[in-house]
Amino acid sequence: MSELRPKTLRLIWLMIAALLFTGAWAVNRPLDRISREYELVPSGNAALANNPKLAVLQVAPGGLRSLMINYFWIRSQTLHREGRHFDAMQLSELICDLQPRFPGVWQFQAWQLAWNISATAHTPIERWNWVKASIDLLRDKGIAMNPNALLLYKQLGWTFLSKMGSDTDDMHWYYKQVWAREFQELLGAPTLLTHEELLAKFKLIADSPLDKTRSKTEDIQEDKRQSLIDDNPDVAALDQALAGVGLKIDASLLKAYNYQTRDEAVDITRSESTESRDKRLTKAVNAIKDPTEKARHLATLEKRAKWAEVINDPAHGEGLKKALAFVRAQTLWGVHKMDPDYMYGLMERFGPIDWRTVWSHGLYWSIYGTEHCKDVERVEMDALNTDRTLLSCLKTLTWQGKMDYFAPRSGLVGEDSEPTVNFRSDWRFIKATHEEYVKLGKERSTLKHEKYSQNPLNTGHMNYLSSAITTLYLRNRRDDAKKYFQWVKTNYEEMADKTWNAENIDDFIVASMKDRGSLIPRVATAHLTASLQMGMIWLAQGDDENAGRNLNYARRIYDEYHNSEETRAYRLALPPLNLIAANILTELLVRPKLLDANLSIEQRSVMYTSMEHRWPEATAIVYDLVRGHLTRQCQAEKLDFNILFPPPSGLEAVRQYRSQQNRRQ
Numbered sequence: 001m002s003e004l005r006p007k008t009l010r011l012i013w014l015m016i017a018a019l020l021f022t023g024a025w026a027v028n029r030p031l032d033r034i035s036r037e038y039e040l041v042p043s044g045n046a047a048l049a050n051n052p053k054l055a056v057l058q059v060a061p062g063g064l065r066s067l068m069i070n071y072f073w074i075r076s077q078t079l080h081r082e083g084r085h086f087d088a089m090q091l092s093e094l095i096c097d098l099q100p101r102f103p104g105v106w107q108f109q110a111w112q113l114a115w116n117i118s119a120t121a122h123t124p125i126e127r128w129n130w131v132k133a134s135i136d137l138l139r140d141k142g143i144a145m146n147p148n149a150l151l152l153y154k155q156l157g158w159t160f161l162s163k164m165g166s167d168t169d170d171m172h173w174y175y176k177q178v179w180a181r182e183f184q185e186l187l188g189a190p191t192l193l194t195h196e197e198l199l200a201k202f203k204l205i206a207d208s209p210l211d212k213t214r215s216k217t218e219d220i221q222e223d224k225r226q227s228l229i230d231d232n233p234d235v236a237a238l239d240q241a242l243a244g245v246g247l248k249i250d251a252s253l254l255k256a257y258n259y260q261t262r263d264e265a266v267d268i269t270r271s272e273s274t275e276s277r278d279k280r281l282t283k284a285v286n287a288i289k290d291p292t293e294k295a296r297h298l299a300t301l302e303k304r305a306k307w308a309e310v311i312n313d314p315a316h317g318e319g320l321k322k323a324l325a326f327v328r329a330q331t332l333w334g335v336h337k338m339d340p341d342y343m344y345g346l347m348e349r350f351g352p353i354d355w356r357t358v359w360s361h362g363l364y365w366s367i368y369g370t371e372h373c374k375d376v377e378r379v380e381m382d383a384l385n386t387d388r389t390l391l392s393c394l395k396t397l398t399w400q401g402k403m404d405y406f407a408p409r410s411g412l413v414g415e416d417s418e419p420t421v422n423f424r425s426d427w428r429f430i431k432a433t434h435e436e437y438v439k440l441g442k443e444r445s446t447l448k449h450e451k452y453s454q455n456p457l458n459t460g461h462m463n464y465l466s467s468a469i470t471t472l473y474l475r476n477r478r479d480d481a482k483k484y485f486q487w488v489k490t491n492y493e494e495m496a497d498k499t500w501n502a503e504n505i506d507d508f509i510v511a512s513m514k515d516r517g518s519l520i521p522r523v524a525t526a527h528l529t530a531s532l533q534m535g536m537i538w539l540a541q542g543d544d545e546n547a548g549r550n551l552n553y554a555r556r557i558y559d560e561y562h563n564s565e566e567t568r569a570y571r572l573a574l575p576p577l578n579l580i581a582a583n584i585l586t587e588l589l590v591r592p593k594l595l596d597a598n599l600s601i602e603q604r605s606v607m608y609t610s611m612e613h614r615w616p617e618a619t620a621i622v623y624d625l626v627r628g629h630l631t632r633q634c635q636a637e638k639l640d641f642n643i644l645f646p647p648p649s650g651l652e653a654v655r656q657y658r659s660q661q662n663r664r665q
Contacts, residue, residue: 210330269405356403388460
């Protein structure tokens with residue numbers, strides 16, 4: 001009997017094992033069903049199915065599977081060190097697919113792409129491709145798989161703010177140009193619109209037909225497009241006219257619109273009118289010797305001319321507005337994964353957000369992530385860092401949120417270069433930024449059971465208000481400057497240094513100027529913008545003394561900033577002072593209301609004439625840019641444009657320079 005005992009025990013253990021396997025199988029079936037229902041594992045299984053060599057992972061025990069994934073991590077890092085970045089990229093994508101519900105994996109791989117791998121590229125476009133791959137990985141895949149992971153929103157916002165928005169990368173200007181171009185072509189320029197007008201225009205986009213219950217994978221929701229046509233006779237008429245010239249209410253309409261429209265939101269960015277461009281291109285085509293090539297280009301010009309007839313036909317004006325708003329809303333949702341209605345809410349809350357700037361997108365993803373993940377337990381440091389990214393984006397919109405955009409010259413086969421973009425400060429964001437600091441500071445101090453003045457955002461808040469007060473003071477908004485000065489003294493009394501102990505706002509400005517030390521780009525930009533704006537407004541009002549003081553201060557700030565070798569470098573250099581002055585003069589001549597300046601055409605004529613004596617280079621730069629707009633305004637008031645705004649003395653030299661630049665492109 002003793003001989004049978006081991007066999008009996010083995011049989012018993014085998015029976016127990018069989019029962020356990022049967023039980024595990026029975027339990028696993030509903031678990032598999034639940035996993036499929038809640039999409040807990042599909043990406044990992046898909047990755048294995050697409051990689052037959054890794055099929056062993058489908059049957060590997062959990063411990064071995066983890067070891068193999070760890071091996072892939074180590075191998076990807078080795079490939080990066082060896083310079084085999086494309087191989088490492090493929091392995092990184094596989095790691096993300098195998099661990100789709102682990103946010104840290106997506107965050108790490110996105111960081112690698114944007115910061116480490118991109119740094120090995122030597123041309124702007126190569127480096128941008130890696131940065132864009134990082135954005136796509138987070139926005140299109142990582143967040144889609146982990147919609148409640150604040151870590152991923154934080155990383156995406158930080159990519160826009162730090163990688164693209166700061167000056168730490170030698171090629172940051174290229175990132176800003178590429179992004180500005182994409183959103184200029186999508187939304188147009190808000191340059192000549194007040195905040196209220198900008199909101200009204202964007203409301204059309206926010207209210208366009210869009211099914212937000214669907215995943216963000218369709219460029220155009222065809223059923224919504226059809227319902228737009230069926231419900232709006234003016235859109236139906238436009239759709240029929242577009243079909244006759246080979247267009248449709250989709251991305252092709254946006255492309256044709258940007259090329260042929262005479263709308264100011266696009267026209268303000270062009271260096272030449274559509275009529276001048278079309279004459280130049282026709283002349284270039286007629287000079288082509290090869291008959292086949294010539295015929296091909298003539299057909300293209302004829303097709304574009306037909307686009308122009310439909311797009312600029314007043315009969316299609318209302319239908320075109322609705323169609324463009326629809327395509328823009330669909331593109332924002334399907335391509336950029338952004339909610340147009342949420343964007344509109346941010347514009348109502350914060351101010352005239354220009355979506356062509358990278359900081360506006362850092363703001364969007366930071367706030368969207370914070371509010372979307374509100375009911376999810378968050379890592380405290382992730383939440384705090386996301387708040388800091390949000391605030392940094394708002395601060396930068398104050399210092400650099402107003403964009404000057406100059407489209408590249410059009411050739412026969414497209415535009416050969418990226419646009420030129422410059423940035424100016426916009427004091428309209430000061431109030432919203434201050435209020436957001438107060439709101440988040442109160443939340444943090446309550447959470448920590450501390451006094452408000454001890455909140456972890458206090459230093460940044462005080463530094464921001466110090467620069468904001470100076471900007472408002474230079475902008476002649478002294479009541480607002482005094483208000484913020486007193487607010488700091490009341491709410492951060494124990495934190496204030498000797499500068500804040502000044503008895504009044506005038507003494508504070510003097511003290512802060514003395515302690516300024518070397519200027520940083522955003523502060524220099526803010527001072528320049530405020531001084532130039534007020535200097536020109538004083539000229540329009542006939543106050544030459546105050547005007548001279550402000551304009552001279554602007555020149556001094558510019559010279560001081562560029563004193564060091566470091567700030568003269570391309571990465572940190574400001575645009576030429578003449579160009580900065582010209583951009584501000586353009587705005588004040590065409591639409592002074594944007595800067596809270598209620599100037600008549602006659603006052604603008606005085607400003608123009610005075611600037612011609614004080615700053616002839618600036619008036620020569622702006623003349624051709626403003627001539628069309630001011631001619632129409634003068635005609636509306638029965639005034640003679642040529643008398644009020646005669647050609648400046650340096651105009652021919654500027655035209656000759658532009659012509660030479662165009663020939664080089």
